[in-house]
Amino acid sequence: MNPEINLLPVFEKRKPESYLGLILFIIVLGALIVFLAIYLMGIKQDAADLAAEEQNLIAQRAALQDEVATGEPAPEITYADAVLFVETNSYPVSPLYEEIQNLADANTYVRNYAFSPEAITLAVDFETKSQVALFVENLMKSNYFENVQVDSIVEFEPLSTTEETEGVVEEEEVAPRYTASIRIKPLPEYVAQGVTQP
Numbered sequence: 001m002n003p004e005i006n007l008l009p010v011f012e013k014r015k016p017e018s019y020l021g022l023i024l025f026i027i028v029l030g031a032l033i034v035f036l037a038i039y040l041m042g043i044k045q046d047a048a049d050l051a052a053e054e055q056n057l058i059a060q061r062a063a064l065q066d067e068v069a070t071g072e073p074a075p076e077i078t079y080a081d082a083v084l085f086v087e088t089n090s091y092p093v094s095p096l097y098e099e100i101q102n103l104a105d106a107n108t109y110v111r112n113y114a115f116s117p118e119a120i121t122l123a124v125d126f127e128t129k130s131q132v133a134l135f136v137e138n139l140m141k142s143n144y145f146e147n148v149q150v151d152s153i154v155e156f157e158p159l160s161t162t163e164e165t166e167g168v169v170e171e172e173e174v175a176p177r178y179t180a181s182i183r184i185k186p187l188p189e190y191v192a193q194g195v196t197q198p
Helices: 016-070 079-088 094-103 129-141 188-193
Strands: 109-115 120-126 145-156 162-165 168-171 177-186
Touching (some): 094 109, 094 120, 120 129, 129 177
Antiparallel strands (some): 109 120, 120 177
16 A cells, blocks of 8 residues: 655745734834835924025124124113103103002002003902992993903902900911902093093
């Protein structure tokens, strides 16, 4: 009897999982190449923009150096020019401050204020939030102010008072109070004309 011997190699079909891994690898590699290409183009564009900006700044520096080298004196400002500038950019603030004080409640305290041509900034202490609302409402009704804006309201506790009676210290509880930061825009007509009564 002759044994059957097959010396030819056996070919098996590849499993689909091996193709799936190869396809995923190719997709990831392609996405990485596309990402790097886009990133490289962005870097090239940024480099071109920076080079153009550098040339612009070099030209500006050269122009400024030429201007300094020519020794052109700065324009002289006379005393009359300074007075004219102050007169055109100032307005009386006393009537505005008096109006703010008149509109404030008896238990309201204006802690801080700052005047500028554009706005008046106040830090005001109130006993309740309803007093804040009433004060803002009164400011809105005033003939001096165009707009009122509350930037913040912060609660704080005032210092409590202590009394010593016959060796016993009694501490009175104090209700919390509120500090409001308020920005007020004066009427442009008042600021422009510098009048004392709107």
